[in-house]
Amino acid sequence: MDQQTLLGRKMVAEMQQSAGAQTVKALKNAAVSLVLLPRFLVAALVLWFLDFLCVRRRVLLKMRESEGGPDDPPVCISDSNKMFSLESLKAVWHGQKLDFFKSAHLGYVAPNTEVVQLKEQKRRVASQYADIADSLLVYIEEAHPSDGWASSDAPYQIPKHRCLKDRLKAAELLNLEVPGCLVVADTMENSSNAAYGAYFERLYILKEEKIVYQGGRGPEGYSISELRSWLDQYRNSLENSVTVVIHV
Template identity: 70%
Template sequence: MTRLSAYQRVVRQYAEIADSLLVYIEEAHPSDGWVSSDAPYQIPRHRCLEDRLRAARLLDVQGSAVAVDTMDNSSNSAYGAYFERLYILKDQRVVYQGGRGPEGYRLSELRDWLERYRSDVEGSKAVVLHV
């Protein structure tokens, strides 16, 4: 949850140039599976979409929309997001793909990309990105 707080700060910091969307995928450490001892919540394996929606509601993500992946994990499969991953989309194309989490998850890279983008659009008409 520490990274979620840091992600929320980035969302707020760049809200004027980037929309954000958090996609909740399958639970990495379900309470009835590979349990993590430091998990803030005990979430069992999702058996239906309502389970996944219920788990996603536990995330208090202010400033960012939250969506859930389908039960066949189509977003996770398409983007290779498991466990967590950061993307920036511009004009319906992936322009930034972070490494796979948790080791490859780098908010600093996301921030750097957004800073460069902000510098490029200063003084010109702003374009909204989807993060």
Template identity: 65%
Template sequence: MARLRSFQRLAAHFVDIADFLLVYIEEAHPSHCWVSSDAAYEIPKHQCLQDRLRAAQLMQEGAPGCPLAVDTMDNASSAAYGAYFERLYIIQEEMVMYQGGRGPEGYKISELRSWLDQYKNRLQSPSTVVIQV
């Protein structure tokens, strides 16, 4: 949940230049297999889409204001983006501009913040156009 709060703060900070989306994928630590000491909830392995939707709702409560999508039961989004366990992406005009490492070790909000800071600076810098006659 701490990472989710960090993501929420980042989204609030850059809301003027980017749209943010959380995609809830397969539960990384289902309660019947792995119990995380810092988990706020015990979530069993999803048996159906309704299970996944209920679990996603808990995540949404931890990040209000950020749109949420839910992966299909065949984990199509997770497979397409190599997201398992968690991963950060920036997609611009249908192209991946930033792909963070796989979580938990490769999940680095600081890298995402750096990319967004640089992008924001480019947007605010006036560009010079030289026309030769």
């Protein structure tokens, strides 16, 4: 058998292997789509209803009445913001896929993802729980970029990050807003966002490299008061624990 024949057979085998991998990937994506579709359609219907101002104001009023505590960010959507659009549906679908495929799960080892540190940043932690926990804020992709699902209520109008320089520049603005917390930026591969299902926003507590608290997916599942309650209970458990020293 000559060399050309062997090379041809090798190319055919590689093509068949590639086609098989693509088929498996397509079937996997189809299965995931079927699983996520009902939840996605419900979310899309909610967004459509929220474009009716009478419904939006009533829903927001109920949400404000049931807010967890003074630490939780207020729910604020102006009448001019469009809720049901192609960009909003793409954002919701993206967030649900990240949540489905995340590798971070309660009780399991926390993914150790790559982040980028900001320049000239003071290394401080959140003061209230600095005695028991270090605080880290990972800035991910923009949930409401000015050239995407834009929000007129956003304090800054930031376009989609085209490169790491764009992301770090935007993260510097966030660093000014939270001076008591170390701020880092996700890589442009969005490794932290994917591993933790962080889009739009999410809270985690890690202890000894394991996830001991996993907050809901924001904005509706983002609860600082719930996080504070966990930390208060943890602090109380430390204060009430008794260490016995045995001298031999």
